[in-house]
Amino acid sequence: MKNTTLKEIAETLGISITTVSKALKSYPDVSEKTRNAVIALAEKLQYTPNSFAVNLRTKESKTIGLIIPEVVHHFFSGIVNGIIAEAEKNGYLVIILQSNESLELEKKQVALLINKRVDGILMALSNDSNDDDHIKEILNRKIPFVQFDKISKLIPSSKVIINDQKAAMEAVQHLIDQGCKKIAHIRGPVNPQNAIDRFLGYKKALEKNDIPYDSSLVYTCKNVTFEEGLAFAEQITREHSDVDGIFVITDLVAVGVLTYCNQNNIKIPQDIAVIGFSNWFMSQVMTPQLSTVDQPSYDMGVAAFTILLEEMICHKDGVIFKPKTVELPTSIIVRGSSLRN
Amino acid sequence: MKNTTLKEIAETLGISITTVSKALKSYPDVSEKTRNAVIALAEKLQYTPNSFAVNLRTKESKTIGLIIPEVVHHFFSGIVNGIIAEAEKNGYLVIILQSNESLELEKKQVALLINKRVDGILMALSNDSNDDDHIKEILNRKIPFVQFDKISKLIPSSKVIINDQKAAMEAVQHLIDQGCKKIAHIRGPVNPQNAIDRFLGYKKALEKNDIPYDSSLVYTCKNVTFEEGLAFAEQITREHSDVDGIFVITDLVAVGVLTYCNQNNIKIPQDIAVIGFSNWFMSQVMTPQLSTVDQPSYDMGVAAFTILLEEMICHKDGVIFKPKTVELPTSIIVRGSSLRN
DNA sequence: TTGTAGGCGTTATCAG
DNA sequence: CTGATAACGCCTACAA
Numbered sequence: 001m002k003n004t005t006l007k008e009i010a011e012t013l014g015i016s017i018t019t020v021s022k023a024l025k026s027y028p029d030v031s032e033k034t035r036n037a038v039i040a041l042a043e044k045l046q047y048t049p050n051s052f053a054v055n056l057r058t059k060e061s062k063t064i065g066l067i068i069p070e071v072v073h074h075f076f077s078g079i080v081n082g083i084i085a086e087a088e089k090n091g092y093l094v095i096i097l098q099s100n101e102s103l104e105l106e107k108k109q110v111a112l113l114i115n116k117r118v119d120g121i122l123m124a125l126s127n128d129s130n131d132d133d134h135i136k137e138i139l140n141r142k143i144p145f146v147q148f149d150k151i152s153k154l155i156p157s158s159k160v161i162i163n164d165q166k167a168a169m170e171a172v173q174h175l176i177d178q179g180c181k182k183i184a185h186i187r188g189p190v191n192p193q194n195a196i197d198r199f200l201g202y203k204k205a206l207e208k209n210d211i212p213y214d215s216s217l218v219y220t221c222k223n224v225t226f227e228e229g230l231a232f233a234e235q236i237t238r239e240h241s242d243v244d245g246i247f248v249i250t251d252l253v254a255v256g257v258l259t260y261c262n263q264n265n266i267k268i269p270q271d272i273a274v275i276g277f278s279n280w281f282m283s284q285v286m287t288p289q290l291s292t293v294d295q296p297s298y299d300m301g302v303a304a305f306t307i308l309l310e311e312m313i314c315h316k317d318g319v320i321f322k323p324k325t326v327e328l329p330t331s332i333i334v335r336g337s338s339l340r341n
Numbered sequence: 342m343k344n345t346t347l348k349e350i351a352e353t354l355g356i357s358i359t360t361v362s363k364a365l366k367s368y369p370d371v372s373e374k375t376r377n378a379v380i381a382l383a384e385k386l387q388y389t390p391n392s393f394a395v396n397l398r399t400k401e402s403k404t405i406g407l408i409i410p411e412v413v414h415h416f417f418s419g420i421v422n423g424i425i426a427e428a429e430k431n432g433y434l435v436i437i438l439q440s441n442e443s444l445e446l447e448k449k450q451v452a453l454l455i456n457k458r459v460d461g462i463l464m465a466l467s468n469d470s471n472d473d474d475h476i477k478e479i480l481n482r483k484i485p486f487v488q489f490d491k492i493s494k495l496i497p498s499s500k501v502i503i504n505d506q507k508a509a510m511e512a513v514q515h516l517i518d519q520g521c522k523k524i525a526h527i528r529g530p531v532n533p534q535n536a537i538d539r540f541l542g543y544k545k546a547l548e549k550n551d552i553p554y555d556s557s558l559v560y561t562c563k564n565v566t567f568e569e570g571l572a573f574a575e576q577i578t579r580e581h582s583d584v585d586g587i588f589v590i591t592d593l594v595a596v597g598v599l600t601y602c603n604q605n606n607i608k609i610p611q612d613i614a615v616i617g618f619s620n621w622f623m624s625q626v627m628t629p630q631l632s633t634v635d636q637p638s639y640d641m642g643v644a645a646f647t648i649l650l651e652e653m654i655c656h657k658d659g660v661i662f663k664p665k666t667v668e669l670p671t672s673i674i675v676r677g678s679s680l681r682n
Numbered sequence: 683t684t685g686t687a688g689g690c691g692t693t694a695t696c697a698g
Numbered sequence: 699c700t701g702a703t704a705a706c707g708c709c710t711a712c713a714a
Binding site for chain 3: 019031
């Protein structure tokens with residue numbers, strides 16, 4: 001079954017393409033009669049406008065691009081969910097690409113989306129990102145662009161973030177309030193802003209409580225995996241037998257820590273109190289349940305798209321858009337892994 | 342910065358658009374000299390073909406649509422991963438839509454993709470799906486189409502599946518081998534084929550071992566959630582205090598069962614042995630670790646796209662494509678929740 | 683109220 | 699080797 005076109009409708013009805021087009025878009029200047037005839041036939045032939053032609057004509061595709069490090073992450077998939085939902089509500093579709101935490105791939109994905117001429121781009125940087133040329137290219141081309149979660153402060157675009165430093169401070173403060181005296185930190189990789197900020201929050205919390213900072217208590221993830229959690233837990237307990245608290249960059253790694261401790265008779269939270277970050281679903285079904293910092297993934301997706309939409313509208317109307325930064329609230333979720341009563 | 346067009350290149354070089362086009366696509370019939378000039382200028386102006394125009398002209402967008410029930414599922418996000426990766430490798434981008442397990446939404450998403458004129462559609466049915474009109478529409482329009490995971494047998498399209506019945510049989514057989522005499526089944530909703538097949542596998546395994554089938558031991562999920570796992574575990578132990586094994590439709594629900602048992606001093610696997618399905622990441626970090634059936638999500642994504650690609654190529658060449666069904670292997674993963682030594 | 687004409691940017695055909 | 703021309707399907711001034 002061939003796709004119907006305006007031309008076909010026009011021909012079978014013996015009228016002009018223009019009139020058909022107008023009738024279908026309910027322009028006021030079409031007679032009731034012709035309009036009805038057109039609509040009836042269009043329905044019968046299951047007419048749908050050829051989006052390729054519409055795209056070309058209107059110079060927009062009602063499609064946005066989304067680049068994230070990994071879909072298979074509870075946190076990111078929550079964001080994706082929010083973005084898709086909000087986009088769809090506003091008539092946009094979403095093309096998703098993954099950077100797999102690789103800068104090289106990230107650059108390629110950006111190029112793909114630029115070639116595709118998406119109406120806007122949403123992006124969470126990969127851990128590897130320390131080079132901004134590809135992002136600058138997006139801005140150069142004046143493609144509406146919003147960063148979320150893992151952002152670069154140097155890029156002058158809109159951003160949707162949380163206050164990582166504050167959240168980390170609260171998490172560490174909580175450990176201190178539970179009586180922890182010697183707190184280790186398993187941090188994220190060197191580049192990403194949020195790993196840096198969480199580390200700074202950790203340091204500040206110590207400082208505020210007059211606990212001396214000891215750099216040997218800071219362990220740096222390379223790939224932020226469950227396995228690293230296992231390995232660092234082993235290393236920490238070996239190197240610092242008196243560590244009584246660990247603040248971990250993210251739940252997946254923290255779950256590795258819990259697992260190691262469970263398997264090695266280290267009592268959580270009595271011997272070591274643990275708190276993670278992100279509130280993955282998994283955290284609540286662990287034994288003990290993992291304390292964590294909740295960050296609103298779905299809302300972050302919604303917020304990111306909402307800002308992007310504003311920018312896309314300005315872009316279309318030729319209005320200058322002033323980048324904005326939205327900071328979403330986080331909250332400490334205290335569970336068994338850190339609650340000493 | 343405006344986007345460069347062929348016309349602009351042609352004008353500044355004082356040659357025709359046609360020649361420019363040919364030069365850039367390395368047609369043989371362009372002189373070395375002009376070709377070089379064109380390529381140089383194109384590079385300098387950062388020319389990228391306007392994909393909208395290319396789409397219109399070639400009638401394909403190198404974009405496919407993907408409809409799944411939920412991204413925030415370890416299994417589905419694995420599939421998504423495989424699809425995106427394989428698609429990209431072949432020059433295709435992927436638009437993702439979610440049905441949220443709702444038939445109504447699913448229909449809407451199909452309509453969106455049809456309007457968008459994607460080159461092909463990949464789809465896992467929602468649990469709610471019992472009506473095929475929207476799928477028939479895809480086939481009517483001759484849009485290349487592949488079903489995966491949750492499929493409808495009635496739809497004559499390619500399919501990528503596992504042998505749910507066989508896998509379920511093996512899972513239940515494993516429980517029996519561990520000495521379980523009275524095995525309950527928490528099954529999925531009524532419609533989806535895989536829920537039906539897993540149920541049938543459960544029944545067959547009982548039959549094969551001369552264990553009488555008791556319909557009161559079968560509990561049916563509505564939404565397949567963690568909470569249902571909790572609730573059914575309570576109900577099962579209340580209604581059948583002698584149940585000593587449970588085969589659960591999927592890991593998320595099984596984790597609910599484990600959690601309930603852990604909280605209520607029911608010993609796993611001694612009192613009740615539990616086996617899930619799908620091998621979510623979470624399963625290996627539970628206490629005890631959850632036995633499960635591994636199904637290859639990434640591979641399923643790759644296989645689905647691969648078949649779709651074949652069909653898209655046939656479609657383009659006007660060749661008839663004969664739908665094929667690929668069945669991927671599964672394997673039982675025995676862990677602490679079912680291993681009685 | 684209806685229709686004509688031009689153009690969006692690319693590609694393909696065919697003639698020079 | 700190069701270029702003129704038409705077409706993909708739709709939209710929108712502008713005329714009639």
